[in-house]
Amino acid sequence: MQGASALPASPIVPTHAFPKAARLTKTDEFSSVFALRPRRRSPHFVLYVRENGLPQARLGIVVGKKFAARAAERNLVKRLVRELFRQRQDQLAGRDVLLRLQAKFPRADFASRSAVRRTCLAELTGLMEVAARPLPPPPAPIPPKDSVAPAAAPPAAPPH
16 A cells, blocks of 8 residues: 555654553562562552662552452552652662552542542652652671681689
């Protein structure tokens, strides 16, 4: 066909995309981040951050049914987290960021989805700003103890 534009050989990936390389996907990856102390807590979320030794940032999201029973609510939280992560990918380079929902949004306080959205957006924005801050230096390694016990002092001579 003449006049039809040819597609580029490789697709152009926007700088703020969310490719698979930018996700924590394996249980071991999640476990290694969960093993750390939380970096920050908010009323509904817990943030974990660690260096990953990679050029890009990776994101993990944990939103369980225990704290968000409705799928629409879980999906809303995950969409907001992914969007805020996309906007800050450059600032988060070289880190694994894991966000976990830790508390329910009670119906009495959050009657509408817009109320949940506003609260999530405010909390998650603050947590992403914390995640973008410089990480504290890793703790100094503990020197290994020698396997050979130090020589004991010779026993004292018994009194005569």
